[in-house]
Amino acid sequence: MARYLIRRVLWIIPVLFVVSLVTFTLMHAVPGGPWDQDKRLPAATIERLNAIYGLDKPIWEQYVNWVLGIIHLDFGPSYQFKDRTVTDILAGGILTTIQLGVMAFILAVSIGLPLGIIAALGHNRWPDYTATGVSVIGIATPSFVLAIMLILVFSLGLGWFPVTGWKGPNTWVLPTIALAGFPIAVITRYTRASMLEVTRKDYIRTAHSKGVGDRAVVSRHMIRNALIPVVTILGPILAFLITGSFIIENIFAVPGIGKYYLTSIAQRDYPLLMATTIIYAFTIAFMNLVVDVLYAYIDPRIRYS
Amino acid sequence: MASTQVVARGAIEPRATTGLWREAWGRLRKNKLAIVGLIAVSILMLAAVFGPMIAPYPYDFPDKEALKAYGFKPLPPMTAGHLLGTDQLGRDLLSRLLDGARISMTVALVVQFVVLFIGVPLGAMAGWFGGRVDSFVMRFTDVVYAFPDLLFIILLSVTLKDTPLGQAMDGLLLVFIAIGLTSWVTVARLVRGQMLSLKETEFVEAAKAIGVSDRNIVTRHLLPNGNGPVIVAITLGIPGAILAEATLAYIGIGVQPPRASWGYLVADGEKYIRSSPHLVLFPAICIAVALLSFTFLGDGLRDALDPKLKGKQ
Amino acid sequence: MADADQDIPALERATIIEVTPGAVEEMHRPASTSADGRRREQKADVLLKVRGLSTHFFTPDGVVRAVDDVSFDVGYGETLGLVGESGCGKSVSALSIARLVPDPPGKIVAGSVIFDGIDVLKLNDDGIRKLRGKEIGFIFQDPLTSLNPTLTIGYQIAEAIREHMGLPEKAAKDRVVELLSKVGIPRARDRLNDYPFQFSGGMRQRVMIAIALSCDPKLILADEPTTALDVTIQAQILELIERLSDEFGTAVLLITHDLGIAAGMCDRVNVMYAGRIVETATVDELFETPQMPYAWGLLDSLPQLDDVRGEKLRTIEGMPPLLINPPDACRFHPRCPYARDLCRQDEPELTRRGNDLHLARCWATEPGGWIA
Numbered sequence: 001m002a003r004y005l006i007r008r009v010l011w012i013i014p015v016l017f018v019v020s021l022v023t024f025t026l027m028h029a030v031p032g033g034p035w036d037q038d039k040r041l042p043a044a045t046i047e048r049l050n051a052i053y054g055l056d057k058p059i060w061e062q063y064v065n066w067v068l069g070i071i072h073l074d075f076g077p078s079y080q081f082k083d084r085t086v087t088d089i090l091a092g093g094i095l096t097t098i099q100l101g102v103m104a105f106i107l108a109v110s111i112g113l114p115l116g117i118i119a120a121l122g123h124n125r126w127p128d129y130t131a132t133g134v135s136v137i138g139i140a141t142p143s144f145v146l147a148i149m150l151i152l153v154f155s156l157g158l159g160w161f162p163v164t165g166w167k168g169p170n171t172w173v174l175p176t177i178a179l180a181g182f183p184i185a186v187i188t189r190y191t192r193a194s195m196l197e198v199t200r201k202d203y204i205r206t207a208h209s210k211g212v213g214d215r216a217v218v219s220r221h222m223i224r225n226a227l228i229p230v231v232t233i234l235g236p237i238l239a240f241l242i243t244g245s246f247i248i249e250n251i252f253a254v255p256g257i258g259k260y261y262l263t264s265i266a267q268r269d270y271p272l273l274m275a276t277t278i279i280y281a282f283t284i285a286f287m288n289l290v291v292d293v294l295y296a297y298i299d300p301r302i303r304y305s
Numbered sequence: 306m307a308s309t310q311v312v313a314r315g316a317i318e319p320r321a322t323t324g325l326w327r328e329a330w331g332r333l334r335k336n337k338l339a340i341v342g343l344i345a346v347s348i349l350m351l352a353a354v355f356g357p358m359i360a361p362y363p364y365d366f367p368d369k370e371a372l373k374a375y376g377f378k379p380l381p382p383m384t385a386g387h388l389l390g391t392d393q394l395g396r397d398l399l400s401r402l403l404d405g406a407r408i409s410m411t412v413a414l415v416v417q418f419v420v421l422f423i424g425v426p427l428g429a430m431a432g433w434f435g436g437r438v439d440s441f442v443m444r445f446t447d448v449v450y451a452f453p454d455l456l457f458i459i460l461l462s463v464t465l466k467d468t469p470l471g472q473a474m475d476g477l478l479l480v481f482i483a484i485g486l487t488s489w490v491t492v493a494r495l496v497r498g499q500m501l502s503l504k505e506t507e508f509v510e511a512a513k514a515i516g517v518s519d520r521n522i523v524t525r526h527l528l529p530n531g532n533g534p535v536i537v538a539i540t541l542g543i544p545g546a547i548l549a550e551a552t553l554a555y556i557g558i559g560v561q562p563p564r565a566s567w568g569y570l571v572a573d574g575e576k577y578i579r580s581s582p583h584l585v586l587f588p589a590i591c592i593a594v595a596l597l598s599f600t601f602l603g604d605g606l607r608d609a610l611d612p613k614l615k616g617k618q
Numbered sequence: 619m620a621d622a623d624q625d626i627p628a629l630e631r632a633t634i635i636e637v638t639p640g641a642v643e644e645m646h647r648p649a650s651t652s653a654d655g656r657r658r659e660q661k662a663d664v665l666l667k668v669r670g671l672s673t674h675f676f677t678p679d680g681v682v683r684a685v686d687d688v689s690f691d692v693g694y695g696e697t698l699g700l701v702g703e704s705g706c707g708k709s710v711s712a713l714s715i716a717r718l719v720p721d722p723p724g725k726i727v728a729g730s731v732i733f734d735g736i737d738v739l740k741l742n743d744d745g746i747r748k749l750r751g752k753e754i755g756f757i758f759q760d761p762l763t764s765l766n767p768t769l770t771i772g773y774q775i776a777e778a779i780r781e782h783m784g785l786p787e788k789a790a791k792d793r794v795v796e797l798l799s800k801v802g803i804p805r806a807r808d809r810l811n812d813y814p815f816q817f818s819g820g821m822r823q824r825v826m827i828a829i830a831l832s833c834d835p836k837l838i839l840a841d842e843p844t845t846a847l848d849v850t851i852q853a854q855i856l857e858l859i860e861r862l863s864d865e866f867g868t869a870v871l872l873i874t875h876d877l878g879i880a881a882g883m884c885d886r887v888n889v890m891y892a893g894r895i896v897e898t899a900t901v902d903e904l905f906e907t908p909q910m911p912y913a914w915g916l917l918d919s920l921p922q923l924d925d926v927r928g929e930k931l932r933t934i935e936g937m938p939p940l941l942i943n944p945p946d947a948c949r950f951h952p953r954c955p956y957a958r959d960l961c962r963q964d965e966p967e968l969t970r971r972g973n974d975l976h977l978a979r980c981w982a983t984e985p986g987g988w989i990a
Binding site for chain 2: 011014015019023026030136140141142143145156239242244261262265266277284285
């Protein structure tokens with residue numbers, strides 16, 4: 001098991017490498033530069049700016065320099081916000097984004113799992129229909145539509161929560177729900193399907209034949225085995241939460257790092273773009289690792305091989 | 306449990322053999338949700354194909370007359386010959402929704418095409434050759450899979466926006482390619498799995514003994530047999546593609562206005578949501594219908610093609 | 619007597635039985651008392667009394683009458699065999715006894731099951747739970763799928779013990795180790811924390827036997843316990859079951875499609891076909907004087923040592939019938955070479971054949987029938 005984990009940890013490095021390389025190459029391969037956006041600068045100024053920021057060097061050298069900088073956690077200066085470094089800009093935002101993602105994840109799991117279990121246990125009766133109904137709505141509603149609906153009803157309509165901002169629990173509610181909507185639906189579906197499949201397994205019959213009570217059969221035998229396939233989709237769910245967060249941040253004006261991603265592409269702010277991309281990629285990879293650990297913990301067959 | 310072999314009383318009749326597909330179709334037919342999904346998908350396809358012909362107005366035509374009469378605000382449904390109303394520029398919502406259908410359905414199909422184009426050969430190669438090739442391809446898919454896909458799609462879409470590639474088909478082509486590039490991993494893995502399990506079967510040995518070339522074995526025997534799960538994966542992958550395109554359009558990337566992607570319509574109508582909710586409601590409904598119908602259909606296909614009937618009595 | 623115009627070679631063959639490899643040669647089994655003389659407290663005259671049991675499955679295609687009016691007894695300490703083809707209802711009968719048939723779609727629609735004087739079908743949920751695992755133990759066919767892959771075997775064996783015997787932690791563990799040793803798993807104490815996938819097929823079945831015996835039940839229902847195992851392991855497992863049931867005085871209801879196994883282990887045998895019992899007899903009588911063409915066919919189909927090489931194996935033509943709407947006729951008649959009009963019109967009852975223990979369901983072999 002230790003070997004398995006070490007391999008997974010080491011795997012993160014090439015992934016980050018490829019992600020950053022692709023991003024870097026794409027940005028530099030396309031015509032245009034960071035100084036195009038402002039008023040038309042004289043050519044001499046552009047040349048000087050390029051020299052200051054090292055943009056006149058060959059691309060591979062620029063990339064290497066960037067990588068070297070990363071290792072020291074120096075993400076470089078921002079091209080658009082010329083008086084600040086990238087680290088400066090992102091520091092506060094990272095925590096916010098992570099907080100939003102984690103909250104949404106916790107919400108999704110704590111609603112999705114029980115809902116799926118209840119649906120399966122009450123198969124073809126009202127708990128099933130309710131849970132399936134909820135999950136259908138979740139699948140059919142893109143996060144931005146859900147966000148708009150939530151704002152309409154709970155902010156503008158009932159006035160319970162503010163529309164935008166990120167100060168205090170009051171502002172956390174709507175963005176978290178909007179982000180968690182789709183994951184709740186998916187987790188519910190998967191858990192339900194998995195539980196239904198486990199119900200028909202032979203070892204459940206064995207458990208009953210020992211005289212184990214229904215509740216114990218469910219908690220001891222069913223749930224653990226049913227969770228195994230569900231854990232495998234938690235990876236993509238987390239990826240969704242991380243990447244989808246920036247849409248939500250956009251709508252609710254949450255000061256995370258999301259908005260910087262979009263603007264830095266448009267403004268050709270390479271350092272900022274690279275930094276945000278790497279942060280996203282790393283978070284996803286790390287979360288996948290956590291999921292893998294969880295998976296190995298739940299399924300002894302993985303642990304011992 | 307119960308035996309269900311068929312013997313008429315007194316006589317011995319062998320069971321009529323049906324092919325895998327006919328049996329699957331029989332099971333699919335009984336699945337009500339799947340049939341609803343199938344019908345909805347068909348309607349969407351028809352709308353996409355015949356949209357421009359049946360639309361009451363061109364999707365980018367501002368009905369200035371009606372606008373003037375209504376004080377330059379979006380028209381509510383059922384006014385002045387606009388069944389679903391208009392937006393703030395007087396453009397008929399129904400016609401724009403039909404254009405959106407065309408966009409979404411095109412995304413649905415073309416993206417899957419790209420997925421097949423990349424995923425199937427890669428998966429087949431990995432599965433068939435095994436060994437180093439397999440490892441290499443698998444590592445490659447691991448990296449692609451770990452890529453934050455939405456970010457990559459956005460990156461691609463924004464940076465290439467002003468290139469000829471980015472301008473083709475109002476930006477649609479770029480969207481297809483971008484989404485397709487990040488979605489092929491599941492199919493590749495499936496095909497590889499099928500390849501691995503079928504590779505060792507006897508009919509492959511037999512084909513080799515006759516001297517059928519490797520390539521022909523793969524293309525004529527193995528691939529057609531592994532169809533089922535791939536078709537399910539494709540169908541279930543469509544909602545993801547539609548959602549991705551809608552999300553992109555919402556933030557203004559991808560398909561360019563005045564094309565009426567549903568995502569764009571939602572963004573556009575958001576400003577008027579209190580006074581003219583239909584501008585957001587109808588596109589949202591369209592998106593919901595599209596996502597659900599493919600999901601139900603995909604679920605139905607999966608249950609129908611699965612030899613162990615799941616859950617249904 | 620009836621016309622003996624039909625050739626009955628099967629009867630003759632039946633008297634020379636060569637058993638299939640893997641079965642125990644012994645053909646005579648003692649009954650009732652246990653090897654160490656321990657007498658079990660007997661609350662009734664027979665341990666298990668099944669009368670008119672009918673279990674039907676309600677499917678979208680119709681009602682499948684998997685078990686139709688089945689009656690039999692199992693004596694204390696006796697080993698009874700339930701033999702038949704796949705789908706004849708033998709497994710469902712056993713599951714019905716402990717009410718383990720999945721509902722939906724299955725339901726016990728008629729009959730009574732009296733276990734040790736207790737009316738099983740009338741018990742509430744709590745009552746039946748107390749019976750399962752404690753008084754009735756199960757051995758299922760496939761030990762790989764019948765064991766929970768995510769729990770240690772130590773836990774799974776101890777589960778019934780903890781549920782029913784209320785032993786403290788250490789005592790329970792000791793008992794588990796004792797059981798594991800008894801079923802022949804070496805270094806038992808070390809293996810308590812191992813998982814099922816770490817055992818071989820034969821070992822896993824031994825674990826299942828340990829589970830079945832964990833609370834010293836009065837009856838063990840063994841559903842094809844060796845079908846999923848290698849032939850060489852089969853003999854070991856069967857021998858183990860036999861030895862342990864002797865030692866503890868446990869009755870065994872052995873379900874199998876393999877006549878050889880039944881011959882080796884059982885005191886009495888019930889032959890089932892299409893949801894009905896079609897013949898019941900002591901082992902000796904069944905193999906020496908079977909009274910039903912189906913039984914003849916079964917015995918005949920056993921490969922014999924003196925078979926000529928290259929000759930086709932003998933089978934019973936045809937397939938078992940649909941159990942959805944069985945006609946009121948002998949269920950075997952489409953495949954029976956001796957069938958006559960009577961067989962098509964009316965279903966025969968189980969009637970005596972010479973003594974109270976030997977019953978058969980066949981018009982032809984009844985006294986006055988057309989086969990002597």
